[in-house]
Amino acid sequence: MPRIAYLGPSGTFTEQATRALTADFDAELVPHDDVRQALAAVRSGEVVAAGVPVENSVEGSVPATMDALVSDEPVVAVAETVLPVVFDVLVRPGTRPEEVSTVASHPHAIAQVRGWLEANLPRAEVHFAGSTAAAAAAVRDGEYDAAVAAPIAVERYPSLERLSAGVADVRDAFTRFLLVRRPSPPPEPTGADRTSVAAVISDEVGTLALLLSELTLRDINLSRIESRPTKDRLGEYRFFLDFDGHVADSRVGDALAALRRRCSEVRFLGSYPKADRAPSAIRPSASEQAFRASARWLDDIRAGRIA
Numbered sequence: 001m002p003r004i005a006y007l008g009p010s011g012t013f014t015e016q017a018t019r020a021l022t023a024d025f026d027a028e029l030v031p032h033d034d035v036r037q038a039l040a041a042v043r044s045g046e047v048v049a050a051g052v053p054v055e056n057s058v059e060g061s062v063p064a065t066m067d068a069l070v071s072d073e074p075v076v077a078v079a080e081t082v083l084p085v086v087f088d089v090l091v092r093p094g095t096r097p098e099e100v101s102t103v104a105s106h107p108h109a110i111a112q113v114r115g116w117l118e119a120n121l122p123r124a125e126v127h128f129a130g131s132t133a134a135a136a137a138a139v140r141d142g143e144y145d146a147a148v149a150a151p152i153a154v155e156r157y158p159s160l161e162r163l164s165a166g167v168a169d170v171r172d173a174f175t176r177f178l179l180v181r182r183p184s185p186p187p188e189p190t191g192a193d194r195t196s197v198a199a200v201i202s203d204e205v206g207t208l209a210l211l212l213s214e215l216t217l218r219d220i221n222l223s224r225i226e227s228r229p230t231k232d233r234l235g236e237y238r239f240f241l242d243f244d245g246h247v248a249d250s251r252v253g254d255a256l257a258a259l260r261r262r263c264s265e266v267r268f269l270g271s272y273p274k275a276d277r278a279p280s281a282i283r284p285s286a287s288e289q290a291f292r293a294s295a296r297w298l299d300d301i302r303a304g305r306i307a
């Protein structure tokens, strides 16, 4: 049975997402304390893949995941899923709100319940944990008084109870998760795919604008752009781009080759079916057919076949 790592311990949103991402086959899910360790297990071959949180509709990207994706040996995403995110606030049985002096969770969870905490636990000191379930385990162990956790956590930590359920400052928040593995041929194109890359650009006038133009010119819809310092030099940034299309699509392959020429470093982070399965709208001039026809036309010219 394939072993698949996830950001644990048991009871995280990432566990829920990883179960959804591996629903089609039997897998043994292995919790890891942070994303870096989960990806290290992928890189070493200890597991075949890992489920990791990547971005949230309220709080944006998960920086630990961005950094872990581009450090060390290459890894690629092969699938994504999106989960709605609402939280439970868990306490040891009998704890009353006025007795809660510390509350812990993953930074992304805390960011999404700040308003609720101010209104309901205004005196509680906030602590960050490696994951929502790590916070629940710490409450069980008496380290903190309350945890902001995923709805599945109360089943995994039966010695805790809900102080409040369905907590979220912003209704309809979603988090996107990726299933990541060692490089292998990407999944077949579906017509509704996403491609992720990380590119380091040189510190010259207009480089970012030119990079983006390479996508625009080919009708490629950008769904995310995020920068993180390369950590090598002050002012040097790596841009994480997610855009519609599959590396097997001519327009995407063409754009990737252009990025490779323009950037000092480009890391391909995968082409995989979009969770919403929504096909992207492409003008006829950027269709596969148009790209292939124009390539044939050029080949003909080069071979002296001019009609």
Ligand SMILES: O=C(O)C(=O)Cc1ccccc1
Binding pocket: 007, 011, 012, 013, 014, 015, 053, 056, 085, 106, 108, 109, 130, 131, 132, 133, 150, 175
């Ligand atoms: O800690 C978790 O449960 C995670 O999976 C990370 C996370 C945190 C907050 C919202 C979504 C995912």
